[in-house]
Amino acid sequence: MQLSAPSLTERANALARRVPTGLVWVAAVLPFVWLVWAAATGGLGADPVKAIELKLGLWGLQFLLASLCITPLRLIGLNLIRFRRALGVMAFFYIAMHFLAWVVLDMGLRGDEILRDLYKRPYIILGMIGLLAMIPLALTSTNAAIRRLGPLAWRRLHRLAYVAAVVGAAHFVVLVKGWPSEPLLYAAAVAAVLALRLPLFRGSGR
Template sequence: MVLALDRINSLARRIPTGVVWVGAMIPFVWLVWAAATNRLGADPVKAIELRLGLWGLQFLLASLCITPLRKIGLNLLRFRRALGVMAFFYIAMHFLAWVVLDMGLRWDEILRDLYKRPYIILGMVGLLAMLPLAVTSTHAAIRRLGAARWRRLHQLAYVAAAAGAIHFVILVKGWPLEPLLYAGAVGALLLLRLRVPHKVRT
C-alpha cells in the first residue's frame, strides 16, 4: 500500500498542473459543441444547466477530497487550486445559464422564481460562498491573509458543497439515487473533515 502511494505521489509530481486546467475545460468545450450542433435533446437549455451544475459539484467534491487523501498518504495538494477554481467556473456558468438562457434576463420572473423555488436560493448561497474562495485562490492572496486565516476562509467550500448537494436533491423530483449519492458524499467529507487532525488541515 505504501509503495503504491509513493508511486502515485511520484507520478503526480511529474504531471504539470496545466494538464488539470486543460482537462477541466474539456467538458465545457464539449458542451458548447453539443449545443451548437443540436445534440442536447429536446430541452437543450435544461441540459446545459444540469451538466454545468453537476460538473461544478463534481469538481468541488474532488477538491474537498484532497485533505482526507493526504491523511492516508496520497498528496495531490498541487492540483487543489485548479479543481477549486474550475468548480467555481462551472457553478458560475450554471448560474449564468439559468439567468441568461433560461430566464432571458427577465428580472421580475427571476425574483418570482426565487420566491417559489427555495432550491434556487440554496444554489445562490453555494455560488456566493465560492466567490471569496475564487478571489483568494492566488499565492498573493494567501500571503496577504496569512495561512491560518486563509484556511478558515476556505472552509466555506464545505458550505458551498452542502448547499449545492441540497440544491440538487430538491431540484430533481422523485428522490432519485444520483443526487442522494452526492449529498451522501458531501456528508462523508464533512465527517472526515471533523476527524482530520488540525495539523494536516489545509
C-alpha cells in the same frame, strides 16, 4: 541490503509529480468545450437549456467534491495538493456558468421572471448561497492572497467550500423530484468528506 518495493501510494505520488498542473486545467475545461459544441450542433436533446443548466451544475459539484477530497487523501499518504487550486477554481467556474445559464438562457435576464422562479422554486436560493460562498474563495485562490491573509486566516476562510458543498448537494437533492439515487449519492459523498475533515478541523485549532 534489499530495498522494499514502493507502495501503491508512493507510486501514485510519483506519477502525480510528473503530471503538469497545466494539463489539469486543460482537462477541466474540456467538458465546457464539449458542451458548447453540443449546444451549437443540436446534440443536447429537446430541451437544451435545461441540459446545459444540469450539466454545468453537476460538473461544478463534481469539481468541488474533488477539491475537497485532496486534504483527506493526505491521511492515507496520497499527495495531490498541487491540483487543488485548479479543481477549486474550475468548480467555481462551472457553478458560476450554471447560474448564468439560468439567468441568461432560462430567464432571459427578466427580473420579474427571476423573482417568480425564486418564489416557485426556493431551492434556487440554496444554489445562489453556494455560489456566493465560493466567490471569496475564487478571489483568494492566488499565492499573493495567501501571503496577504496569512495561512491560518486563509484556511479558515476556505472552509466556506464546505458550506458551498453542503448547500450545493441540498440544491441538487431538492431539484430532482422523486428522490432518485444520484443526488442522494452526492449528498452522502459531501457528508463523508465532512466526516473525514472533522479531526483536521480540531487539529487546525491547535
